[in-house]
Amino acid sequence: MTAAVNDPVKRQVAAHWNRRAARFDEDFGHSIRTAAERAAWDRILDLVVVARGPFDALDVGCGTGFLALELAARGHRVSGIDFAPAMIAAARRKAAAYGLSVRFEEADAEALPFPAACFDLVVCRHLLWTLPHPQAAIAEWIRVLRPGGRLAVIDGKADPAAAAALPQENAHNSPEYRAVGDRLPFLGGRPREEIERLFAAHGLVAVGSDPLCDLVAAQQARMIAEGIAPRPRQRYLVWGEVAR
Numbered sequence: 041m042t043a044a045v046n047d048p049v050k051r052q053v054a055a056h057w058n059r060r061a062a063r064f065d066e067d068f069g070h071s072i073r074t075a076a077e078r079a080a081w082d083r084i085l086d087l088v089v090v091a092r093g094p095f096d097a098l099d100v101g102c103g104t105g106f107l108a109l110e111l112a113a114r115g116h117r118v119s120g121i122d123f124a125p126a127m128i129a130a131a132r133r134k135a136a137a138y139g140l141s142v143r144f145e146e147a148d149a150e151a152l153p154f155p156a157a158c159f160d161l162v163v164c165r166h167l168l169w170t171l172p173h174p175q176a177a178i179a180e181w182i183r184v185l186r187p188g189g190r191l192a193v194i195d196g197k198a199d200p201a202a203a204a205a206l207p208q209e210n211a212h213n214s215p216e217y218r219a220v221g222d223r224l225p226f227l228g229g230r231p232r233e234e235i236e237r238l239f240a241a242h243g244l245v246a247v248g249s250d251p252l253c254d255l256v257a258a259q260q261a262r263m264i265a266e267g268i269a270p271r272p273r274q275r276y277l278v279w280g281e282v283a284r
Contacts, residue, residue, distance in 0.1 A: 059126075247280040
């Protein structure tokens with residue numbers, strides 16, 4: 041964690057998520073509250089998880105543990121890393137409350153504390169846009185995958201200007217991200233097709249994607265039901281595998 045602690049950009053990013061950890065699960069995309077959201081996430085996880093039997097999975101930038109806990113509930117051996125201590129503390133509390141065994145630890149998504157070829161699945165959600173070196177991070181995630189292992193990224197394309205204009209606080213209009221946004225090359229996200237090309241350029245095979253239309257629709261319906269003005273959101277899942 042020394043590099044992350046010494047990096048001023050990463051310090052700002054960690055400070056933001058530490059500050060927001062207590063209410064992180066209230067945001068859309070960080071929780072499941074409706075039957076339509078549950079159905080969408082079950083389908084997404086079926087796309088992510090193609091190997092049979094329990095396997096070793098890593099949730100990078102795990103936040104409060106959403107994906108890690110979903111995978112653990114399905115019987116897999118899961119680790120989750122995040123460099124915001126408050127997020128890790130919340131994830132550990134949730135795992136204990138649900139009776140699930142997940143190894144959560146503080147670590148930098150761009151410099152994983154794991155040996156090469158030790159996971160069958162590396163997954164992340166809404167993370168690439170927060171990283172100062174996203175391409176280096178992808179190479180690092182591939183490094184820890186076994187031959188035949190899969191990298192799966194759930195992300196999206198946003199409009200930073202529209203997000204910054206929202207009345208409620210979000211990352212883009214926060215003081216922390218305003219201070220470092222020009223040093224985050226994927227700020228606002230990238231199109232799904234660009235991430236597919238990026239995976240292929242890093243040597244992954246069987247690259248594919250899904251636009252997650254069902255998840256977007258479920259979240260829009262929930263916004264309306266909760267009296268929140270819906271806003272356009274693009275979400276997608278991109279996956280690729282390490283050649284055997």
